[in-house]
Amino acid sequence: MDFDLSEEQQLLKDSVERFVREEYPLEKRQKLTVSEDGFSRRNWATMAELGWLGATLPEEYGGIGGGPVEAMVLMEGIGRGLIVEPYFSTVILGGNLVLRAGDAARRHDILPKLAAGETMLAFAYVERQARYDLFDVETTAVRDGEGYVLTGAKGVVCHAASADWIVVSARTAGASRDRDGITLFLVPNNTPGLTRRDYPTVDGLRASELAFDRVRVGADAILGEVDNGLVLIEGVAEQAIAALAAEAVGCMDVLLASTNEYLKTRQQFGQPIGKFQVIQHRMADMFIACEESRSMSYVATMRLSDPDPELRAKTASAAKVQIGKSARFVGQQSVQLHGGMGMTDELNIGHYFKRLTMIDTMFGDQNHHLKQYAAFR
Ligand SMILES: Cc1cc2nc3c(=O)[nH]c(=O)nc-3n(C[C@H](O)[C@H](O)[C@H](O)COP(=O)(O)OP(=O)(O)OC[C@H]3O[C@@H](n4cnc5c(N)ncnc54)[C@H](O)[C@@H]3O)c2cc1C
Secondary structure (H helix, E strand, O other), X not given: OOOOOOHHHHHHHHHHHHHHHHHOOHHHHHHHHOOXXXXXXXXXXXXXXXXXXXXXXXXXXXXXXXXXXXXXXXXXXXXXXXXXXXXXXXXXXXXXXHHHXXXXXXXXXXXXXXXXXXXXXXXXXXXXXXXXXXXXXXXEEEEEOOEEEEEEEEEEEEOOOOOOEEEEEEEOXXXXXXXXXXXXXXXXXOXXXXXXEEEEOOOOOEXXXXXXXXXXXXXXXXXXXXXXXXXXXXXXXXXXXXHHHHHHHHHHHHHHHHHHHHHHHOXXXXXXXXXXXXXXXXXXXXXXXXXXXXXXXXXXXXXXXXOOHHHHHXXXXXXXXXXXXXXXXXXXXXXXXXXXXXXXXXXXXXXXXXXXXXXHHOOOOHXXXXXXXXHHO
């Protein structure tokens, strides 16, 4: 199998790595995390100019016609830089949902603006009682004349505060845990009846709890087919998992490199601690954990275009389990090998570990996906 990147993909990779090197030292990132938006609009405009936001969109929408590999390259760089701009929410989640399910008018309205950095999106799919089951939806959308009325609540909606549009899953038929009867709606963020409670997350990003109190939307808010939204949610969840796997690999690469560097410089008993064999064994185990994740990130990315839905779902679950295991191991070892310094805010170690911990919980943690995987056998 050919793992080489094309010339364009290599250029994209170079552009993210350069951006991270020049624009994303930890102190700058820390300032962004406490700013009003939680990220930089100027960085967002730069990302649009560099072609990142349209990298996975067809050319007719102002994109450059890439696909899963471009998303992987970008997300790995985003992980490496611990980038806080809402690429994942806007492009991987919202953009892919509009691309998959929007009608021609919606796509032509939203996607070119997304590629140009003028529109941001968020995806509200998590409900408190659902744990990680994507089909467990209690928010309702009741038909009212031509349109619908949405009532309910969504949790941990990443980057909802900065989104212009929020894609919301709601039940148009059936009971709360039915697979059928879910519909997606594209709701403008300022719609009356929609209230947000915004907060920073442990990894320095932003999220919101959303409440829908009889939120009225037109029939044109429907994204995809009525009652058949789960297939869209599951499809985008697979894309999200592949993207998060790549981001995690980027994070782990930095933890490995930083820890390796520390072990070469920290002196104890007259020599660098990395000279002790017991420490070298730990580094070897960390290296293997990173490589196992990298392999699963590649598989998850490549399987996205496989026509077999069961194989796609199974691969996504396998990737999520491996990423979760590796992330915890690499994170914990990095903290311990750095000694007390690994716990401090001044060092990058804890910040990467926090992001990896959040990645484990997004779209299902290790336990959830282990069960999902076992159910396929
Ligand atoms: C929240 C917090 C609370 C703390 N509370 C206390 C406290 O109450 N009392 C107290 O005394 N200390 C306390 N500490 C300090 C803590 O004990 C030290 O951080 C810890 O001993 C590690 O030392 P270090 O940071 O200098 O790491 P380093 O000495 O740099 O060690 C880094 C890593 O190398 C390993 N290592 C070091 N030397 C060798 C060697 N010769 N052979 C093999 N491996 C080696 C260590 O196991 C570690 O994994 C606290 C630290 C934290 C973060």
